Amino acid sequence: MTDRLDRAFFDRDTVTVARELPGRYLVRIWDGRPLVGQITETEAYIGRCDKACHAYGYRRTPRTETLFAPPGTVYIYLIYGMYHCLNLVTEGEGEPAAVLIRGVRPVYNLDIIAENRHHCKWDALTPARRAHLTDGPGKLCRAFGLTRAQNGISLLGDELFVCSSLPRLGLEREDVTGRVQAGERIGIDYAQEAVHFPWRFWLTF
DNA sequence: CTTCAGATGCTCT
DNA sequence: GAGCATCTGAAGA
Numbered sequence: 001m002t003d004r005l006d007r008a009f010f011d012r013d014t015v016t017v018a019r020e021l022p023g024r025y026l027v028r029i030w031d032g033r034p035l036v037g038q039i040t041e042t043e044a045y046i047g048r049c050d051k052a053c054h055a056y057g058y059r060r061t062p063r064t065e066t067l068f069a070p071p072g073t074v075y076i077y078l079i080y081g082m083y084h085c086l087n088l089v090t091e092g093e094g095e096p097a098a099v100l101i102r103g104v105r106p107v108y109n110l111d112i113i114a115e116n117r118h119h120c121k122w123d124a125l126t127p128a129r130r131a132h133l134t135d136g137p138g139k140l141c142r143a144f145g146l147t148r149a150q151n152g153i154s155l156l157g158d159e160l161f162v163c164s165s166l167p168r169l170g171l172e173r174e175d176v177t178g179r180v181q182a183g184e185r186i187g188i189d190y191a192q193e194a195v196h197f198p199w200r201f202w203l204t205f
Numbered sequence: 206c207t208t209c210a211g212a213t214g215c216t217c218t
Numbered sequence: 219g220a221g222c223a224t225c226t227g228a229a230g231a
Contacts, residue, residue, distance in 0.1 A: 043223070052223070054216095063216060081213030083224050100223060138224045187223050 002027075003173070005155070005162045010071035014090040014097040018044040021088075022203040023176035025163045026104055028144040034066055035113055035144050036166065037104030037134055043185045044199040045087070050152045052191035055096030061131035065094035066152050074160060076141070076151040083138030084147050088155060088162070102186070103202070106143070108169050113143045179204045 005024065010017055021042045028035040047055030047067060054077070056062040066075040067089060073142035075098050077088040106113045110122035117133055118125070125133070134140040141147070146160070154159045165173035184196045189195065 045223075061217070077223090078213095078215060080222060080224050081215065083213095085223060087223090102223085105225085136224065142225095185223075190221085191223095 002166055002168070003164045005072075005164065007070065007072040007156065010088060010090045010155070011092060012071075012090065014044040014046050014099060017088075017179060018042040018099045018199065018203045019031045019201050021099060021101070021162070022180050022201055023174050024170060025107070025166055026101065026140075026144070026160075026198060027163060027166070028146065028160050029158060030112060030145050033109055033112065034135075034166075034169070035145065036106075036108035036169065036171070037113075037140065038107050038171075039101060039103075039162075040105050040135070040200040041101075041200070043100040043102055043172035043201070044090075045098055046091070050191070050197065050199075051189040051194040052185060052197075055158070058096060058098075064096060067098055068094060069152065072155045074150055074155060076094075076146060076148055078148060079138065084141035084143055085137040086144075086146055100137060101140065102137050102200075104140050106130075106134055107171065108166075116145055117143045151198070173202075176203055 020038050024039050026037045032179050045053040047053045055067045073089040075089055076084050079085050086101045089098045091097040114122040114204050134143045180201050181204055182199050185200045
């Protein structure tokens with residue numbers, strides 16, 4: 001069986017969830033096939049206390065409505081008019097908070113992932129191009145076919161979910177706790193003191 | 206390797 | 219109308 005992360009995993013402190021997501025597998029069912037990426041980079045956003053969060057101070061607007069949904073809900077928004085960002089809602093219901101997935105490493109159905117990004121096969125990509133295929137929030141959404149059409153869906157459904165292992169695909173659980181680094185978040189210069197919160201986590205080699 | 210400009214449309218004031 | 223949780227290709231070092 002696949003050990004899929006359930007609501008209880010996401011119904012915890014957001015920074016803890018963000019720290020524990022690297023190394024797990026993001027699974028997107030695309031045209032009936034699983035596109036899989038190993039999560040490599042995350043960031044925590046917490047409405048209660050974080051000026052970088054769209055729902056800072058419990059700000060409730062049409063866009064932030066999804067952040068108030070139950071833990072395990074998918075929050076996707078459009079950024080810079082052309083890219084999407086994937087977030088996973090955390091903490092208790094009514095606490096607007098989420099983890100931004102900033103990067104994954106492609107591990108299964110590589111040809112489809114390459115096709116979605118560059119309209120070519122995986123084998124046609126240079127090592128440098130492979131390394132950067134899904135290493136940004138906008139890139140991975142493009143590669144995994146995620147848009148606002150998926151905003152509000154649940155990770156407990158069958159379109160998109162996160163697993164600790166996928167034995168049927170030969171992907172075992174990895175304990176990467178010793179390889180996770182923490183640092184400041186990216187691209188939030190407007191967020192004053194929150195700029196320095198060490199709420200970004202990434203996998204090292 | 207690095208910097209830099211430009212793309213593009215939604216969201217909230 | 220201003221700004222945005224980004225990415226790309228071009229140009230330079």
